[in-house]
Amino acid sequence: MIASPDLESADLVVEFYKDGVDRTLIRENLRRSPEERIRALESLQRFAAEVRRAGALTRKDDAK
Amino acid sequence: MTQFETLLSALKKEGVSFIIIGGVAATFHGSARLTNDLDVVYERSAENIERLARAVAPFKPYLRGAPEGLPFRFDPATIKRGLNFTLRTDVGDFDLLGELTGVGSFAAVEVESLEASLFGATYRFINLNALIRSKRAAGRAKDLEVVAELEVIREERDQQR
Numbered sequence: 001m002i003a004s005p006d007l008e009s010a011d012l013v014v015e016f017y018k019d020g021v022d023r024t025l026i027r028e029n030l031r032r033s034p035e036e037r038i039r040a041l042e043s044l045q046r047f048a049a050e051v052r053r054a055g056a057l058t059r060k061d062d063a064k
Numbered sequence: 065m066t067q068f069e070t071l072l073s074a075l076k077k078e079g080v081s082f083i084i085i086g087g088v089a090a091t092f093h094g095s096a097r098l099t100n101d102l103d104v105v106y107e108r109s110a111e112n113i114e115r116l117a118r119a120v121a122p123f124k125p126y127l128r129g130a131p132e133g134l135p136f137r138f139d140p141a142t143i144k145r146g147l148n149f150t151l152r153t154d155v156g157d158f159d160l161l162g163e164l165t166g167v168g169s170f171a172a173v174e175v176e177s178l179e180a181s182l183f184g185a186t187y188r189f190i191n192l193n194a195l196i197r198s199k200r201a202a203g204r205a206k207d208l209e210v211v212a213e214l215e216v217i218r219e220e221r222d223q224q225r
Contacts, residue, residue, distance in 0.1 A: 013205070014200075015212075017208060017211075017212030018216055020212075022096070023220065029096050030217070030221065034182065035181070037095075038068060038091055038092065042069075045066065048065075049065045
């Protein structure tokens with residue numbers, strides 16, 4: 001079966017992106033339990049929200 | 065920020081039949097990417113729709129990105145009329161899918177899911193192969209980036225076996 005051009009190009013894009021994946025991060029994650037990964041995700045979300053809040057506050061102060 | 069445990073516990077408490085997909089499922093399988101919402105596929109029976117509406121109602125669900133003040137009610141009638149809902153709630157963003165592109169209905173996703181313990185309860189997660197297929201089928205650039213990471217996870221897991 002011949003793959004459609006779209007599927008072929010999607011494969012190329014995926015292969016390109018795979019080169020950029022940090023395998024050390026993946027290996028570290030795979031050593032954790034699924035629950036530990038989801039707890040880490042929640043913690044990362046909290047951190048990202050705090051950084052966004054700080055950024056927004058700074059932009060507001062700069063605009064004054 | 066989405067309070068995953070709060071949302072999942074509420075669904076569990078009401079006995080909703082659902083399967084975790086999307087970014088949280090990717091995290092479950094080992095992804096290091098940050099996701100901001102909870103995505104699930106839900107079963108479309110009348111009883112389950114009733115349970116779903118009851119479980120989500122306390123969190124004041126509203127259509128994400130829609131103008132304020134629309135007469136939107138996340139009740140059984142609305143859920144029956146629709147299929148997929150992208151909601152904003154008091155405990156974070158919550159996407160509910162009646163069908164998953166590339167995999168199919170709840171029954172089709174269930175065949176390709178696994179049970180796991182999380183936050184002291186048991187939940188179903190889409191398996192890695194079906195998750196990759198769904199992301200490929202979605203086909204957006206950001207999905208292909210996720211596919212790349214998930215395929216690396218699959219390779220790493222295969223090497224560990």
